[in-house]
Amino acid sequence: MKQMGISQENIPASRVIIEKEDGGKILISEPSVARVKMQGQESFQITGNISEQNEDFSEKDIKAVMEQAGCTKMQAKQALEKTGDLVEAIMLLGE
Helix, strand or coil, X not given: CHHHCEEEEEECCCEEEEECCCCCEEEEEEEEEEEEEECCXXXXXXXXXXXXXXXXXXXXXXXXXXXXHCCCHHHHHHHHHHHCCHHHHHHHHHC
C-alpha cells in the first residue's frame, strides 16, 4: 500500500462519540480506529459496538441519578451527557 501512497495507522481508543447536527450522538464502544492517508486526504475507519442516543434526558433519568449518586441536578445532567447511559452516569459520580 505504501507504493500506492497509502498509509494506515491504528489509533488506540476506548470510545468514539460522533455528535450529530440534530443534537443526538452516536456512541461507539470498544472501537477499532484506523487513520488512513491517501493522496493527501485523511480519513478514519471506525468499527465497534454502536448505539445512538438523543441528547434529551428525562427528568426521571436525572432524578434517578441524583438519588443513586447523591449529587446535584447539574452534576447528574453532566454525567448523563458525558456517559450517555444511566448506569454509567451513576457509577461515574460514585467514584
